[in-house]
Amino acid sequence: MADLNLNELHDTEFPLPEQMHGNVAITSLSKLYNWSRRSSMWPLLFGLACCAIEMIGTAASRFDFSRFGMEVMRATPRQSDLMIVSGTVTKKMVVPIVRLYNQMPEPKYVMAMGACASGGGPFKEGYNVVSGIDKYLPVDVYVPGCPPTPQALLHGLITLQKKIDGQSLANLDDVPWYGVGPSEPTPIPILGPDIIDPRQMDTIRRQAELAALGQPIGLRALPDVPVYKPKPKKAVAAAAVVEEVVVDEEDAARVMELRQAALARKRAYDASKS
Amino acid sequence: MYGKGIMRGLSVTLKHFFQTYVDDLRYGWRKYSPKEDNFEMRQGMAAQGAFTVQYPDEKLAVPERFRFVPFLVVNEDDHPEAPGKDWCTSCGICAKVCPPQCIWIVRSEDPNTGRPIPEPEAFFIDIDICMNCGFCAEFCPFDAIKMDHDYELASYDRTTSHIHDKDHLSKPTSYWNRIAPTRAAEEAEARGGWEHIDVIKERKKAEKAAAKAAKK
Numbered sequence: 184m185a186d187l188n189l190n191e192l193h194d195t196e197f198p199l200p201e202q203m204h205g206n207v208a209i210t211s212l213s214k215l216y217n218w219s220r221r222s223s224m225w226p227l228l229f230g231l232a233c234c235a236i237e238m239i240g241t242a243a244s245r246f247d248f249s250r251f252g253m254e255v256m257r258a259t260p261r262q263s264d265l266m267i268v269s270g271t272v273t274k275k276m277v278v279p280i281v282r283l284y285n286q287m288p289e290p291k292y293v294m295a296m297g298a299c300a301s302g303g304g305p306f307k308e309g310y311n312v313v314s315g316i317d318k319y320l321p322v323d324v325y326v327p328g329c330p331p332t333p334q335a336l337l338h339g340l341i342t343l344q345k346k347i348d349g350q351s352l353a354n355l356d357d358v359p360w361y362g363v364g365p366s367e368p369t370p371i372p373i374l375g376p377d378i379i380d381p382r383q384m385d386t387i388r389r390q391a392e393l394a395a396l397g398q399p400i401g402l403r404a405l406p407d408v409p410v411y412k413p414k415p416k417k418a419v420a421a422a423a424v425v426e427e428v429v430v431d432e433e434d435a436a437r438v439m440e441l442r443q444a445a446l447a448r449k450r451a452y453d454a455s456k457s
Numbered sequence: 458m459y460g461k462g463i464m465r466g467l468s469v470t471l472k473h474f475f476q477t478y479v480d481d482l483r484y485g486w487r488k489y490s491p492k493e494d495n496f497e498m499r500q501g502m503a504a505q506g507a508f509t510v511q512y513p514d515e516k517l518a519v520p521e522r523f524r525f526v527p528f529l530v531v532n533e534d535d536h537p538e539a540p541g542k543d544w545c546t547s548c549g550i551c552a553k554v555c556p557p558q559c560i561w562i563v564r565s566e567d568p569n570t571g572r573p574i575p576e577p578e579a580f581f582i583d584i585d586i587c588m589n590c591g592f593c594a595e596f597c598p599f600d601a602i603k604m605d606h607d608y609e610l611a612s613y614d615r616t617t618s619h620i621h622d623k624d625h626l627s628k629p630t631s632y633w634n635r636i637a638p639t640r641a642a643e644e645a646e647a648r649g650g651w652e653h654i655d656v657i658k659e660r661k662k663a664e665k666a667a668a669k670a671a672k673k
Contacts, residue, residue: 247509298557301615302585305557315585317615325619326611327526329588335525337512339611346613 213352220264220290221347222252224340227263227283232270234297234330241333251340260286265343268320270330271299271306272313274378278371281319285368289360292347294339295322298329305329319372477506521637524591524604526584527551529626530633532653543627544601544653546575551593551602559586560593575655580623585615599654600644606636 230238241248242256257263260283272280284293295316298304303314316322323346326339350357360366372378484499496515499508510517532542552560565578593602605628612618630651634641645651652660 244507244509246512250509250511295615298585298588301619302583304586305588307557307586315615322615324611324613325585325615327584327587327619328608328610329590332608334510334512334516335608335611338609341513342611342613 213350216352217348217350221344224251224253224265224292224344224347225255225257225263226253226265226267227260227287228256228258229283230269231272231276232297232299234269234300237330237333237336238267238269238296241336246333246337248337248340251337251344253340260284261288263287264291266291266293266320267296268293268300268316268322269296271304272316273311274313275311275374277313277316277319277378278374280316281369281371284320285371289366290358292323292343293320294324294326294343296326296336296339297331298327301325301327313378320369473505473507477508480504480506480508519606519608521639523606524589524594525608526587526589526605526610526621527582527591527593527602527626528605528628528632529580529623530601530603530630531627533629533631538656541627542653543576544599545577545580546599546601546655547573547577547580548575548598550596550598554592554596556590556592557586557588559583577623580626582621582626583619584610584621585619600648601653603633603637 230236240246242253248254253265264287266280266284266287268280284291293316295301299306299312300316301322303309303312306312307314313319317325324339324343326336328335331339352358352361355362370381373381373384480499497518498504500510500517530544532539532544534540536542547562547564549562549564552558552562559582561579561581561583562577563579565574565576566572567574589604591604594604610619648654648657650657
């Protein structure tokens with residue numbers, strides 16, 4: 184017992200006053216809490232594209248993600264903790280996905296499975312495809328692959344469990360759902376000619392009214408885009424002075440006359456031909 | 458009889474169900490031993506029952522032609538002539554054939570003459586766009602880009618860890634020899650040696666010149 188260092192016992196994430204050091208021992212509640220939470224991650228039962236086939240393969244007996252406490256894929260968002268976005272998210276599908284996400288109770292996690300859900304994949308410039316679900320939902324884990332093999336998906340799930348293990352009850356940034364008041368819902372995008380952000384709805388409506396009155400619509404406030412300025416390749420090019428352009432009015436008039444004459448000749452030629 | 462086909466199909470499932478227990482009895486305690494062959498046998502083509510791969514502890518071996526994200530082949534660090542040199546000449550064929558356009562190459566230039574040097578200054582692959590088709594490896598005339606077998610790439614941030622730069626992509630030739638021995642040997646034979654095709658050509662030239670000098 185002589186080797187027991189009492190200072191090690193209160194090595195938790197909770198701040199302890201100086202005078203209580205060596206007198207109090209706290210075990211971490213977060214560990215127990217995180218263990219129970221990560222061992223019962225129930226995914227939402229839905230699949231979008233070919234990645235869903237791999238997800239089904241992962242759920243089946245050969246790879247079997249029930250070993251990680253994910254055996255029940257819930258067909259309702261009210262009972263699920265994890266949303267595996269498995270496949271291409273089309274602009275038509277992103278609306279129900281965000282709505283389902285809003286219906287999931289906290290704590291909730293999102294996994295972008297495969298290239299399409301993470302960054303758009305081969306369809307990243309498609310007219311009907313959202314290039315990455317992370318533009319609309321806060322994604323926790325990205326799993327690359329096209330599609331990821333069952334083992335790659337399992338690795339992604341284990342990575343997510345590690346993330347949950349690292350969350351601390353003492354830090355409200357990690358567990359914002361214990362804060363005061365209801366959590367902010369993610370704005371649902373509106374299906375239109377292009378996906379419309381409802382936060383911009385007032386501006387869009389005002390522009391539509393102006394357009395209906397036949398007035399100039401005006402520009403929407405665009406975000407600042409860093410302008411690409413190529414570096415001067417050689418020092419000489421940078422030092423070159425821009426010469427002032429002198430317009431000789433007589434010369435310009437003469438050139439214009441010549442052009443008019445040439446045009447008249449051409450028209451006369453065309454007329455004679457036809 | 459109606460439903461005969463269903464019965465026949467379900468009997469296959471039932472057979473596998475019972476075979477699982479028969480296999481369990483046959484292997485007995487051996488299934489707990491950490492021997493690799495045991496795992497291969499139970500997960501191989503000859504296995505009758507259905508078994509779960511205990512993934513993080515035991516992993517299924519991927520086939521040699523397995524494709525995941527690409528990597529760049531570079532010389533070994535202890536290579537006698539050009540240690541760590543890229544095989545890539547930044548010709549840009551991979552970037553052109555890439556269907557989802559996930560490859561970005563910056564060619565290097567000689568700062569004095571402004572002429573191009575046959576090696577990439579920067580090489581980026583966005584693995585969250587990559588569709589693992591393997592066209593880049595198929596079309597590369599220098600065998601410089603190959604498909605990796607490492608599939609454990611999940612991470613929390615796409616922008617920092619899923620856009621592989623040249624340092625991340627570069628892997629030595631020994632790595633390619635290890636993950637795909639047959640294929641690497643075939644390619645080396647077609648090339649005429651293990652080296653980069655330019656090195657082989659230069660060496661042949663030098664040999665010819667030496668032979669001429671010896672004749673004289």
